[in-house]
Amino acid sequence: MKLRVYVTLKSGVLDPQGEAVRHALAALGFDGVNSVRQGKMIELDLAEQDATKAVSMAEDMCEKLLANTVIESYRIEPV
Amino acid sequence: MKAAVITFPGSNCDRDLALAFEGTGAQVRHVWHKDTALPAGIDIVGIPGGFSFGDYLRCGAIAARSPIARAVADFAGKGGHVLGVCNGFQVLVEMGLLPGALLRNANLKYICKPVGLRVETTDSAFTGGYRAGSTITIPIAHHDGNYNADAETVARLRGEGLVAFRYTDNPNGSVDDIAGVLSQNRRVLGMMPHPERAFGALHGGSDGRAMFDSLIGALTPA
Numbered sequence: 001m002k003l004r005v006y007v008t009l010k011s012g013v014l015d016p017q018g019e020a021v022r023h024a025l026a027a028l029g030f031d032g033v034n035s036v037r038q039g040k041m042i043e044l045d046l047a048e049q050d051a052t053k054a055v056s057m058a059e060d061m062c063e064k065l066l067a068n069t070v071i072e073s074y075r076i077e078p079v
Numbered sequence: 080m081k082a083a084v085i086t087f088p089g090s091n092c093d094r095d096l097a098l099a100f101e102g103t104g105a106q107v108r109h110v111w112h113k114d115t116a117l118p119a120g121i122d123i124v125g126i127p128g129g130f131s132f133g134d135y136l137r138c139g140a141i142a143a144r145s146p147i148a149r150a151v152a153d154f155a156g157k158g159g160h161v162l163g164v165c166n167g168f169q170v171l172v173e174m175g176l177l178p179g180a181l182l183r184n185a186n187l188k189y190i191c192k193p194v195g196l197r198v199e200t201t202d203s204a205f206t207g208g209y210r211a212g213s214t215i216t217i218p219i220a221h222h223d224g225n226y227n228a229d230a231e232t233v234a235r236l237r238g239e240g241l242v243a244f245r246y247t248d249n250p251n252g253s254v255d256d257i258a259g260v261l262s263q264n265r266r267v268l269g270m271m272p273h274p275e276r277a278f279g280a281l282h283g284g285s286d287g288r289a290m291f292d293s294l295i296g297a298l299t300p301a
Contacts, residue, residue, distance in 0.1 A: 009182075012229075013182070013227060014182075014185070014227075014252075016182070016183050016184070016185050016186070016187050016225070016252070017183060017187065020187055064144075065136070065140065065144060066136070068137055068140065068173065068180055070172070070178075070179065070180045070227075070228075071180040071182065071227055
């Protein structure tokens with residue numbers, strides 16, 4: 001089954017790239033953008049068909065490689 | 080002293096680091112990332128700068144899960160000395176051998192210039208050759224050198240004197256001006272500045288040399 005993993009910086013961690021995007025949006029006239037947080041999305045196509053097992057495998061992948069849990073948090077969603 | 084220098088695909092300071100070790104009389108063995116063991120009798124492992132695995136996913140993340148990384152973790156676990164410079168520092172935090180993480184520079188720019196560093200502790204084999212509190216000039220060359228750790232970790236690093244170097248004029252947004260940190264047992268050092276690029280007159284400065292001199296002094300059996 002296919003899963004999407006969203007990896008983003010934890011809320012307390014400053015995101016300089018998100019800040020730069022926010023400034024660029026303001027320069028384009030988009031007012032009222034309070035904050036921008038940039039992250040990454042990783043799509044996994046797993047042989048595992050059982051949703052619970054697939055998500056648990058993806059969690060293990062996040063803890064071991066896909067996210068650096070010192071600074072990042074992750075969220076897993078079925079596609 | 081015998082040093083092992085690791086090469087990952089994308090490492091580009093491995094020869095520089097090896098030359099610095101050799102310049103102080105150490106024997107150097109080059110080790111490939113797919114190797115599963117370090118050569119016998121190694122006193123120190125050097126993890127060089129560069130862009131291992133193209134900085135894919137996160138800087139140092141893939142290298143930190145490579146076969147040789149396990150051997151380096153075992154070596155460090157047994158009290159071995161490890162020096163990680165620039166990308167090597169990023170690899171060490173990704174391995175969990177050092178606390179914290181390295182984020183994109185606060186100004187989002189790749190910065191390549193000599194910077195001032197204050198030597199914060201001389202209590203390690205790496206920094207024993209410096210004078211505590213002295214300022215040295217060492218080049219940096221990185222895009223992701225913004226050291227980040229939670230307040231509790233920073234307080235612990237401070238309290239236990241594990242900050243090896245601080246920037247005198249913070250170039251990248253690092254918390255508490257931290258440029259290099261030691262592990263709890265003071266045998267693993269990670270730093271963004273490149274001491275191997277300040278080894279002699281041809282480099283335009285030799286303030287990095289004392290690190291390699293003090294290592295060979297500390298790690299060579301009398």
